[in-house]
Amino acid sequence: MNWLTNAAHARWLENETDALLDFASGAMVEEGFAYLSSEGEQIPAEGSQLWLTCRMIHCFALGSLLGRPGSATMVDHGLRALSGHFRDDVNGGWYAQVGPDGPMDDTKAAYAHAFVILAGASAASAGRPGGKELLEEALTVSLQRFWREDEGMVVESYDRTFTDLEDYRGVNANMHTVEAYLAAADVTGDDTWLERATRISRRVVDDFARNQSWRIPEHFDANWQPLLDYNMDSPSDPFRPAGATIGHWFEWSRLVLHVRAAWAARGVSAEDWMLEGAQALFDLGVTEGWDVDGADGFVYTVDWDGKPLVRERMHWVVTEALAAAAALYRVTGDANLAAWYQLWWEYAAVHLIDTENGSWVHELAPDNGPSATVWAGKPDTYHAVQATLIPRLPLTPVLAPALAQGLLDTH
Template sequence: MNWLTNAAHTRWLESETDALLDFASGSLVEEGFAYLSTEGVPVPSQGSHLWLTCRMIHCFSLGALLGRPGSATMVDHGLRSLASHFHDDENGGWYAQVGPDGPMDDTKPAYAHAFVILAGASAASAGRPGGKELLEQALTVSLQRFWREDEGMVVESWDRTFSELEDYRGVNANMHTVEAYLAAADVTGDDAWLDRATRITRRVVDDFARKQSWRIPEHFDSDWQPLLDYNMDSPSDPFRPAGATIGHWFEWSRLVLHVRAAWAVRGVAAEDWMLEGAQALFDLGVAEGWDVDGADGFVYTVDFEGKPLVRERMHWVVTEALASAAALYRVTGDANIAAWYQLWWEYAAVHLIDTQHGSWVHELGADNEPSATVWAGKPDAYHAVQATLIPRLPLAPVLAPALAQGMLDTH
């Protein structure tokens, strides 16, 4: 039995999408969307993060496109919060974190600004007022402040006034910029965004990853020289962990296939490295991430010889593995990939899907019991929501534009 071609499994995916959106609806607060506790209650000390608020706008835009009543109201609330509480009217861009009394973190990170683009693209796809305008504004900020044409990458983070740029360069921010630019290309019809997404992807996968036996370096200096020992004194950092991050291998594997499919629908032949890289990253993620220490689950990070560094199991790694498997199966039809897909959903159902409080347990220890070494609470529905939808959609266009074009369950 192949779950990826099973209509009953598709119905189960739909019910899980609904459950995740229902849990996420508890995150609405005045300033945007809150960081939620394990029980689904806003955590006041966290305020509202830009990346989380934008992810929720994206998720509820998907909900609106799926015909879920109430989702459009959530999107509209999020758009208003970006225009008011988050937006820096004096300097441009959006604050990284806000609370009832104003900015809690007034820096301007590329990572979070990529999600502003995604939020705008998804809201525009859902036909929400202000979505298109947000997308145009966010793309302008991205080009002016973050994109470097000569490097084919984005820089990391600015101060409030866009006058001081951090020396660090990160692949994580570039990964989510690829995701955002792919959506922008589909929504605007401007293939310059697809060109930029392809340039980033080519450099990360066909250059950085290939040179490290496909173990993607995450951290670089301002000249894009890898910093392979970065954060070794704090290896479990939630955004900049030491070593190589297993979940990102799966995420890049899928993004490569989105890029490849986007060119295909435009009549452009795929470049040879695309499928090679997608397959290599997937295979290495399985080999060095899954069940490598005697227990089911993916370790968080490994060193550049493939040995585990942080053994905690993050829910988002499983969701990205599931999404990557669905994407790669779409391209290859490989039965072994379908078998991994089924096994990982089984693991998620047994260990991660929280039938008591809702949503997914965000982190497990090496013993597969709840842990909070890296992530406390349940701030994020985005990864899991996407894992329930990617198996039901084509690789191009990406999620929200595909739903807007009526492509659900048509591939």
């Protein structure tokens, strides 16, 4: 039985999409969307964070395109928060975190701004008022503030006024910029965004990853020299963990396949490194990430010899492995990928999907017991929602534009 071609499994995925959107609906607050606890309760001290609010807009835009009543209201609410509470009308861009009394963190980061682009693209695909305008504004900010044409990459973060630029450069922000630029290319019809997504992907995968035995360096100095010892004194950082991050190998594997498919749809032959890199990253993620320490699950990070560094299990790593397996199967038809896909959904159902409190447990200990070393609570449904939809959609266009074109379950 191949679940990737099974209509009954697609119905199960649809039910899980609905359950995740239902859980996420409890996050709505005046300033956007709140950080939720493990029980789905709002945590006021966390305020509304830009990256989370934008991910919620994206998820509810997908819900609206799936015909889920109430989702459009959530999208519109999030768009109002971005145009009001989050927007810096003086300096441009959007604040990183806001509360009832205004900004709680007024920095401007490429990571979060990539999700503003994604939110705008998905809202525009869903036909929500203000979505297209948000997308255009977010792309302008990205191009003027973060993109570096000579480097083919984005820089990391600024202060409130876009004056002081952090010396650090990060692959994580660039990864989500690829995701955002792919969506922008599909929605706007401007292939310049696809070209930029390709340039980032080529440098990260065909250069940085290849030269490090496919273990992607995450942290760099201002000249894009890798900092392989970065954060070794705090290896469990949620955004800048030490070593190499297993889940990002799967995420890059899938994103490269989206890039490859986008060019193919435009009649452009794929570059050799694309499928090679996607396969290599996936294979290494399985070899060095899955069940490497005596228990099922993916370790969070490994060192530069491929040995486990942080052994806690993050829910989002499983979702990205599932999505990458589905994407790579779409390209290769390899039955082994379908087997991994089934095994990882089995793991998710047993250990991660919380049928009592809703959503997915965000972190497990190395023995798959409770843990909150890196992620407390359940603030994020984005990874899991996408894992329920990517197996049901083509590789190009990307999620929201594909749904808008009626391509669900048509591949």
